Amino acid sequence: MARIYQVPSHTRLWLTLAVTFCALPQLLKGPLWQGGLFALVIAIRALVNRQRVALPGRIIRSLLLMGAVALTFYSFGRLYGPEAGVALLVSLFGLKYLEVVSQRDAYVLLVLGFFVCATSLLFSQSPLMFLYVLLCMVLLTACLAGINHSDTRASGLQHLKRAGIIMAQAVPLMLILFVLVPRVAPLWNMQVGNGKARTGMTDSMAPGQISELSESSALAFRVVFDGDMPPPAERYWRGLTLSHFDGRAWQQAIPRGMDEARYLYGGRGPTPDWVDALTAGRGDGTSYAYQVIVEPTQRRWLFAMPVPFVSEGGVSLARDMRLVANNPVSQRQSYQVVSVPAATRRLPLVAEEKALMLSIPDESGRRARGLAQQWRLENPSDAAVVQQALRYFRQQPFHYTLRPPKLVADPIDDFLFRSRKGFCEHYASSFTFLMRAAGIPARVVVGYQGGEQNSLGSHLLVRQYDAHAWSEVWLEGQGWVRVDPTGAVAPERVERGLRAALEERDSGGELSGIQFDGFADSGLLGVMREWADYVDFRWQTWVLGYDSQLQLSVLSKLLGQVTPLRVAITLMVSVALLLGLYGLYLFWRNPAHSQSPLEKEFWRLHQRAQACGLALAPGVTPSQLASTIAERWPRAASPAQDWARYYQRALYDPRQKTRKQQMRHLRGLRNRLYKLLD
Amino acid sequence: MQALDKALAQVGRVVLGKEEQLKLALTCMLANGHLLIEDLPGMGKTTLAHALARVFQLDYRRVQFTSDMLPADILGVSVFDPSTQQFSLREGPVFTQLLLADEINRATPKTQSALLEAMEERQVTLDGVTRPLPAPFFVVATQNPVDQAGTFVLPESQLDRFLMRISLGYPAPDVELELLAGGDLRQQVRELKAVINGEGLMKLAQVVGKIRVTRELLDYVQRLLDATRSDDRFVAGLSPRAGLGLLRAARAWALITGRDYVLPEDVQAVWASVAEHRLSARQGGSVAAISQSLLQSVPVVRR
Numbered sequence: 015m016a017r018i019y020q021v022p023s024h025t026r027l028w029l030t031l032a033v034t035f036c037a038l039p040q041l042l043k044g045p046l047w048q049g050g051l052f053a054l055v056i057a058i059r060a061l062v063n064r065q066r067v068a069l070p071g072r073i074i075r076s077l078l079l080m081g082a083v084a085l086t087f088y089s090f091g092r093l094y095g096p097e098a099g100v101a102l103l104v105s106l107f108g109l110k111y112l113e114v115v116s117q118r119d120a121y122v123l124l125v126l127g128f129f130v131c132a133t134s135l136l137f138s139q140s141p142l143m144f145l146y147v148l149l150c151m152v153l154l155t156a157c158l159a160g161i162n163h164s165d166t167r168a169s170g171l172q173h174l175k176r177a178g179i180i181m182a183q184a185v186p187l188m189l190i191l192f193v194l195v196p197r198v199a200p201l202w203n204m205q206v207g208n209g210k211a212r213t214g215m216t217d218s219m220a221p222g223q224i225s226e227l228s229e230s231s232a233l234a235f236r237v238v239f240d241g242d243m244p245p246p247a248e249r250y251w252r253g254l255t256l257s258h259f260d261g262r263a264w265q266q267a268i269p270r271g272m273d274e275a276r277y278l279y280g281g282r283g284p285t286p287d288w289v290d291a292l293t294a295g296r297g298d299g300t301s302y303a304y305q306v307i308v309e310p311t312q313r314r315w316l317f318a319m320p321v322p323f324v325s326e327g328g329v330s331l332a333r334d335m336r337l338v339a340n341n342p343v344s345q346r347q348s349y350q351v352v353s354v355p356a357a358t359r360r361l362p363l364v365a366e367e368k369a370l371m372l373s374i375p376d377e378s379g380r381r382a383r384g385l386a387q388q389w390r391l392e393n394p395s396d397a398a399v400v401q402q403a404l405r406y407f408r409q410q411p412f413h414y415t416l417r418p419p420k421l422v423a424d425p426i427d428d429f430l431f432r433s434r435k436g437f438c439e440h441y442a443s444s445f446t447f448l449m450r451a452a453g454i455p456a457r458v459v460v461g462y463q464g465g466e467q468n469s470l471g472s473h474l475l476v477r478q479y480d481a482h483a484w485s486e487v488w489l490e491g492q493g494w495v496r497v498d499p500t501g502a503v504a505p506e507r508v509e510r511g512l513r514a515a516l517e518e519r520d521s522g523g524e525l526s527g528i529q530f531d532g533f534a535d536s537g538l539l540g541v542m543r544e545w546a547d548y549v550d551f552r553w554q555t556w557v558l559g560y561d562s563q564l565q566l567s568v569l570s571k572l573l574g575q576v577t578p579l580r581v582a583i584t585l586m587v588s589v590a591l592l593l594g595l596y597g598l599y600l601f602w603r604n605p606a607h608s609q610s611p612l613e614k615e616f617w618r619l620h621q622r623a624q625a626c627g628l629a630l631a632p633g634v635t636p637s638q639l640a641s642t643i644a645e646r647w648p649r650a651a652s653p654a655q656d657w658a659r660y661y662q663r664a665l666y667d668p669r670q671k672t673r674k675q676q677m678r679h680l681r682g683l684r685n686r687l688y689k690l691l692d
Numbered sequence: 693m694q695a696l697d698k699a700l701a702q703v704g705r706v707v708l709g710k711e712e713q714l715k716l717a718l719t720c721m722l723a724n725g726h727l728l729i730e731d732l733p734g735m736g737k738t739t740l741a742h743a744l745a746r747v748f749q750l751d752y753r754r755v756q757f758t759s760d761m762l763p764a765d766i767l768g769v770s771v772f773d774p775s776t777q778q779f780s781l782r783e784g785p786v787f788t789q790l791l792l793a794d795e796i797n798r799a800t801p802k803t804q805s806a807l808l809e810a811m812e813e814r815q816v817t818l819d820g821v822t823r824p825l826p827a828p829f830f831v832v833a834t835q836n837p838v839d840q841a842g843t844f845v846l847p848e849s850q851l852d853r854f855l856m857r858i859s860l861g862y863p864a865p866d867v868e869l870e871l872l873a874g875g876d877l878r879q880q881v882r883e884l885k886a887v888i889n890g891e892g893l894m895k896l897a898q899v900v901g902k903i904r905v906t907r908e909l910l911d912y913v914q915r916l917l918d919a920t921r922s923d924d925r926f927v928a929g930l931s932p933r934a935g936l937g938l939l940r941a942a943r944a945w946a947l948i949t950g951r952d953y954v955l956p957e958d959v960q961a962v963w964a965s966v967a968e969h970r971l972s973a974r975q976g977g978s979v980a981a982i983s984q985s986l987l988q989s990v991p992v993v994r995r
Contacts, residue, residue, distance in 0.1 A: 609994055609995065610908075612908075613908070613993050613994050613995070616993040617993065617995050631988040631989065632988075632989055632990070632991040632992075632995070633986075633987050633988045633989055633990050633991060633992055634992060635955065635956040635957050635960070635992045636956075636992070636993070637955075637957065638957075662955060665906065665908050665993070666905075666906050666908065666909055666953055666954065666955050666956070667904065667906070667953045668904045668905070668906050668953065669904070669953075
């Protein structure tokens with residue numbers, strides 16, 4: 015085979031690096047055997063490059079291929095779908111690398127490499143991953159530059175430099191295309207599971223079943239307020255309401271007999287009466303406008319403060335005043351909300367609903383029932399009963415802990431009268447039970463409470479350990495009113511967050527179980543975390559969040575009216591402008607067209623002498639110029655000779671480096687000459 | 693550098709009033725190039741060559757070229773030696789350090805090209821045996837420009853082998869008077885003192901390669917070359933080899949002038965003798981006039 019068609023040796027290292035880097039994201043999260051396969055391929059290639067062994071023959075390659083396909087099937091149970099498909103692609107990518115000999119093979123490999131890079135973005139779209147993919151693309155471009163280099167002695171670094179320049183040149187074009195090319199909604203919705211949802215929130219709640227809360231510091235969602243931020247104690251982000259209690263667990267439920275289709279309203283079709291009622295209250299009192307950017311949960315629930323109003327497509331309002339996504343949230347998603355807390359009073363409580371909100375299983379919580387009925391007798395109004403209950407929690411020796419003992423027998427009675435140790439779920443559960451037993455419609459709400467402010471972006475960060483459960487009770491004339499019994503037991507949990515609550519009454523190292531990633535850490539680490547969050551947030555809002563809607567608003571700011579013709583013209587003009595700028599740059603950079611300051615210096619004097627009536631050919635040398643001047647103006651003779659001597663050295667003696675000082679001196683000499691001419 | 697000045701002074705004692713040409717001849721030797729002297733008979737060509745050989749202590753031979761000359765007459769011939777029953781090589785006049793090839797255009801092209809090949813390769817292949825020529829090796833060839841009857845004009849490709857072409861011309865009246873008053877020229881040449889030897893000359897030639905040039909100067913040289921190519925008064929422009937020769941000659945000139953970097957003046961000084969014999973003008977043009985006009989019109993400093 016002719017040597018010229020082979021992959022040149024100076025590109026082999028880049029090829030290995032490019033292949034490794036492109037495959038690395040998949041290797042890190044994929045099955046272990048894939049890493050082994052790549053290590054094997056790279057080891058074989060290294061030996062082949064040193065001419066220790068020959069390239070494996072067709073039989074070995076076929077065996078490896080069949081092995082990779084079989085193992086992929088074994089690991090994923092199928093060969094299609096995003097995870098299995100990408101794993102298979104990456105394996106084939108590695109095997110293709112094994113058989114690269116000629117330039118043509120390398121082309122196939124590199125094009126495949128770009129594709130593999132792109133698949134990494136299916137699984138993560140963080141700014142770091144983006145930078146990483148850029149790095150991979152620089153490496154791939156370096157390989158392309160390398161295999162097209164005819165000089166077999168070229169240095170590898172040169173390829174990297176060239177690739178860097180090419181990529182840097184592509185960046186403005188990329189930005190123009192990013193901003194201007196119309197965004198099309200994805201043709202298919204790819205469900206890429208990020209393993210299990212690690213949310214701190216679950217869709218059912220069974221206090222006592224779990225004795226320990228596993229909480230992580232992972233981000234749940236971010237909130238950007240358009241105006242004022244509510245005080246910390248008001249920041250209750252409702253996720254789900256749990257209305258059905260079976261004695262052990264609270265679950266979501268729709269009132270018996272209520273039409274499920276009427277329970278959710280997605281903005282289409284006739285508006286249900288409860289939507290009308292809520293909408294009527296939109297102008298009541300304070301309202302908060304904000305944008306929520308939620309991390310993927312693989313669930314449909316969304317988070318908002320009561321009562322949320324959305325205008326976004328894809329998000330529905332449920333009768334229990336919460337937001338529901340039309341599709342499971344598999345990627346970061348953002349939605350704009352206006353919350354009007356006071357509008358809750360407009361919502362009627364219909365009979366079916368009231369029945370559900372009062373239902374408790376007959377056999378559970380007998381002592382609790384007695385207590386509740388006693389309160390009912392003592393207090394005339396529902397509000398007073400609520401206060402009585404909260405007083406009870408405050409006065410009895412209840413203890414806030416993340417590691418409560420397991421509840422035996424009846425979880426309600428056992429908690430209220432025996433263990434009295436628990437976290438939000440225990441309090442919300444038992445409080446709601448007590449309310450229902452006292453004849454007050456009540457339900458459990460789960461979601462997040464609080465959040466930490468990032469001072470750079472002035473947005474709110476809600477993490478998994480901010481997950482919380484509380485209660486809502488129906489009070490006549492006020493509608494659903496939030497009551498947080500945990501706040502009665504551990505007020506700092508509500509006001510300053512979980513960490514404060516645990517620090518306050520840390521007994522037995524509960525803090526050690528949770529990793530806090532807040533900005534509260536003073537010093538560099540806190541600042542860095544704040545910055546990292548800010549970058550991630552801006553990335554989310556400006557890059558990933560740049561959808562057709564945002565594009566429309568940006569374009570209408572740029573172009574006024576957005577028509578396809580205008581967008582097309584802007585696109586063409588800006589691309590042409592950019593290419594024109596590149597062209598101009600190349601033109602000016604061309605040594606034939608650029609004059610150094612020193613060279614300009616000569617022509618200035620030349621021109622001046624000509625203007626003073628000296629006939630000069632363009633071909634005069636500096637010293638000839640000086641002597642011509644000296645002939646014509648004898649008094650200028652000596653400065654002219656000085657100038658020529660100095661100038662000659664500057665321009666033609668390589669050891670003489672032109673410095674600013676020198677240029678100034680030359681200019682001084684020339685100016686002195688000017689005065690002596692004419 | 694002093695040695696060079698001395699050498700110039702020595703040669704100047706026998707070739708009177710031709711400082712410029714002497715300097716060019718010396719430049720050509722320092723630049724390791726061959727010299728073509730185009731002149732009428734009796735202008736001092738032989739004297740010049742002989743004087744150069746004396747001053748630099750070089751082996752010197754002279755060959756008068758004629759139309760019946762064969763390559764073997766220059767390169768040498770294998771002769772059968774009956775006593776040893778073997779062929780032995782009898783080296784021709786080319787095996788010397790300075791060869792004066794008088795009236796080179798009188799020889800047939802075959803003989804001319806034999807010499808020119810030896811000049812280029814600096815070696816001679818006879819009967820399959822390659823023998824290097826002595827180092828240094830210079831050829832000073834002469835040509836009579838007027839008497840063209842029975843001559844074979846050197847084609848451009850052959851002329852390219854000569855780094856420089858000079859002509860001596862008639863001496864100025866006062867110089868000629870001095871010449872007439874002087875004694876026996878041959879005797880005077882023999883009395884010239886050696887200044888350096890061949891080895892010293894080669895060392896100096898190495899120094900020439902180290903004479904510094906800046907990007908700006910190279911730029912100027914390139915502009916000059918380009919100008920000959922784009923000027924349609926010439927049949928063809930200068931070759932890259934000519935460009936390299938021009939630069940080498942300019943370096944040698946700078947060395948003789950006593951500078952260790954090249955100025956545009958150096959390029960202009962050697963320009964005519966390096967460029968003109970390689971160029972030919974279209975009908976009615978004078979190569980010298982056109983090449984001088986290029987020096988005027990090509991900007992020395994980039995504009």
